[in-house]
Amino acid sequence: MRITLPDGSVKEYNQGISVGEIALDISPRLRKAAVAGIVDGEMVDLSYQPRDGASVKIVTEDTEEALSVIRHSAAHVMAQAVSRLFGGVKLAIGPAIDDGFYYDFDLEHRFTPEDLEAIEKEMQRIVEQNLPITRAEVSKSAALEKVRSAGQIYKEELISDLEGDHVSFYSQGEFEDLCRGPHLESTGRLKAFKLLSIAGAYWRGDERNKMLQRIYGTAFAKRSDLEVHLARLEEAKKRDHRKLGKDLDLFSLHEEGPGFPFFHPNGVIVWNELVNYWREKHAAAGYVEIKTPIVLNRSLWENSGHWEKYRENMYFTQIDEQDFAVKPMNCPGGILVYQSSLHSYRDLPIRCAELGLVHRHEKSGTLHGLFRVRAFTQDDAHIYMRRDQVQDEIIGVIDLVDSFYRAFGFPYRVELSTKPENAIGSDDIWDLATDALRGALEARGLDYRVNEGDGAFYGPKIDFHLEDCIGRTWQCGTIQLDFVMPERFDLTYVGEDGRKHRPVMIHRTVFGSLERFIGILIEHYAGAFPVWLSPVQAVVIPVTDMHHAYAHSVARELAEAGVRCRVDDRNEKLGYRIRDAQLLKVPYMLVVGDNESSSRSVSVRSREHGDRGSVPVESFVKTITDEIRTRSGVPQKR
RNA sequence: GCCGAUGUGGCUCAGUGGUAGAGCAGCUCACUCGUAAUGAGCAGGUCGUGGGUUCGACUCCCACCAUCGGCUCCA
Incomplete structure (x- = not known):
């Protein structure tokens, strides 16, 4: 029989040859590295026997596909270990995920960190036993019989929901699990894994269902890959904005205001710098800026649809026996500004920005530092335009967003979210809006993913997911196209024909959110902000108290040039003060002693590169002010 | 909101039925120092909050709050 290989070559084999044997035939080294195969586009086990005419690709352990096989098998090995150690455990699901794998268990006993160690040891034993992993197909009814008699109620539910009349099981030693596969050929092939954490998770992700216990772990082809991954987790922990926010005295959170962050003087500097930058770019892009109130009357929210569609997330209050709501979004307020005067078609588009503080009631368990809060400042804007301007305006926003992310060194990914279940407005309007967004993305040649049903209740949206320098992604920018609010609020402009028209x-x-974005920046830069964002841009360190006067004169000169600068004239050794500034991630340390004071110079030490030697004060001022003005400095990709 | 864990001075953490301890930070003093921690001294805590058990609770029990890891949700 004939088998086609990825390079297009065709080989002749006997009927019944397995993928593994084909790999061996190609080369023993390939066989050794093989973990699975891809036959006619489907991932299969090494034991799979392709049919005549099939195309076969060997999946080797250094590939992304291999990783998911390894992790999936690791999940099975973990489930086997748990089954050995804890009688009566009911197995739910155990897939491979982006960074590893998990398995959900239903068990009376609550897992503890010590249990993880024991489970890991048992897994090691299973690996050492090198149990062959074999696949068996059984009829659905037999499968149901099997899991029912074993009391595996979750498997029973899974099988009942599966299409087709046959399902497959994988077994290794005494352990057997419903699974589509593919899997490693034996447990001995599992080389590098680690269990990481225990968490609760609802059966099938539905909060009405029973809460199961999930164990997360990760696995790699090689020990060294696992170590790199664990080091990355460590690195992420070091960059945690909650820790750095405390260390660098940027912000704090208090029991008195869960989810309501407090910004300290240092944090406010970062905030204001970002806002300055934002204002500059928006003014240049033709935006005006407004400010609207935080508390507004119920009738406005009824009109906008928030009262009906968004109430669970809103805070309320009463004023003179009337209901008011704390704004969860800025649009209704902004619309009142639009309505406060007549608009000509010549005025459009109106690009109206607002740094609006919104409050949303988030469930208590979801709060997380600055990433998930209950009050945040959106760098919002509403663009009112004619229909013929829609495409250009969307493109304009895409370009603006792009230029911002570029400045911080964030690569990003784009997603298009379509009509959700609780939408208001007709299908026609939704189609129109969704097509417009899609059209703009395509006009810009951007790749995007579609998120069905994930739009806002009043319109579809484009979301920007940016990637920080250690590879995590965050949703930040969004563009939502809305035909509904203008209708609800009866917005109009006067057209060329002298009649009223509906803007979009x-x-x-x-x-x-400014709060979240600052959190992301903290982690992205690991707290070492570029000079323009740094709360303290330079610290002058006199060698002894003989040099205090000179140090202060240098600081004065820098301050006059607009540099945020401090003198550390504490009675401590030079090394101590350097270390202190270094830990506070001050970009420049300026050491001044006899040499410098006699020549009106500073000895420059950079946060990144250490001692740079002496330069005249004047030239340092030029260097640092240039760096600030151009807002340079993008973190190294790791 | 749900599951689990945690909560001790500004920070990091030890303590575990007999009314709290360290390091760092802070303050004072000495040292006057050249690129990541000089030394000595002082001060600082109703042990998350509220109940209960006990002769006695930071320690045991209950409730609540907050935080952390997730689930769900989302900027």
Whole structure:
């Protein structure tokens, strides 16, 4: 029989040859590295026997596909270990995920960190036993019989929901699990894994269902890959904005205001720098800026649909026996500004920005530092325009967002979210809006993913997911196209024909939330902000108290040039003060002693590169002010 | 909201039925120092909050709050 290989070559084999044997035939080394195969586009086990005419590709352990096989098998090995150690455990699901794998268990006993160690040891034993992993197909009814008699109620539910009349089981030693596969050929092939954490998870992700216990772990082809991954986790922990926010005295959170962050003087500097930058770019892009109130009357929210569609997330209050709501979004307020005067078609588009503080009631368990809060400042804008301007305006926003992310060194990914279940407005309007967004993305040649049903209740949206320098992604910017609010609020402009027409609206953000964006920046830069964002840009360190006067004169000169600068004239050794500044991630340390004071110079030490030697004060001022003005500095990709 | 864990001075953590301890930070003093921690001294805590058990609770029990890891949700 004939088998086609990825290079297009065709080989002749006997009927019944397995993928593994084909790999061996090609080369023993390939066989050794093989973990699975891809036959006619389907991932299969090494034991799979392709049919005549099939095309076969060997999946080797250094590939992304291999990783998911390895992790899936690791999940099975973990389930086997748990089954050995804890009688009566019911197995739910155990897939491979982006960074590893998990398995959900239903068990009376609550897993503890010590249990993880024991489970890991048992897994090691299973690996050492090198149990062959074999696949068996059984009829659905036999499968149901099998899991029912074993009391595996979750498997029973899974099988009942599966299409087709046959299902497959994989077994290794005494352990057997419903699974589509593929899997490693034996447990001995599992070389590098680690269990990481225990968490609760609802059966099938539905909060009405029973809460199961999930164990997360990760696995790699090689020990060294696992170590790199664990080091990355460590690195992420070091960069945690909650820790750095405390260390660098940027912000704090208090029991008195869960989810309501407090910004300290250092944090406010970062905030204001970002806002300055934002204002500059928006003014240049033709935006005006407004400010609207935080508390507004119920009738406005009824009109906008928030009262009906968004109430669970809103805070309320009463004023003079009337219901008011704390705004969860800025649009209704912004619309009142639009309505406060007549608009000509000549005025459009109106690009109206607002740094609006919104409050949303998030469930208590979801709060997380600055990433998930209950009050945040959206860098919002609403663009009111004619229909013929829609495409250009969307493209304009895409370009603006792009230029912002570029400045911080964030690569990003784009997603298009379509009509959700709780939408308001007709299908026609939704189709129109969705097509417009799609059209703009395509006009810009951007790749995007579609998120069915994930739009806002009043319109579809484009989301920007940016990637920080250790590879995590965050949703920040969004562009939402809205035909519904203009209708609800009866927005109009006067057209060329002298008659009233309906404008279209775009809601958009770049940072998303200032709070979250600052959190992301903290982690992205690991707290070492570029000079323009640094709370303290330079610290002058006199060698002894003989040099205090000179140090202060240098600091004065820097301050006059607009540099945020401090003198550390504490009675401590030079090394101590250097270390202190270094830990506070001050970009420049300026050591001044006899040599410097006699020549009006500073000895420059950079946060990144250490001692740079002496330069005249004047030239340092030029260097640092240039760096600030151009807002340079993008972190190294790791 | 749900499951699990945690909560001790500004920070990091030890303590575990007999009314709290370290390091760092802070303050004072000495040292006057050249690129990541000089030394000595002082001060600082109703042990998350509220109940209960006990002769006695930071320690045991209950409730609540907050935080952390997830689930769900989302900027």
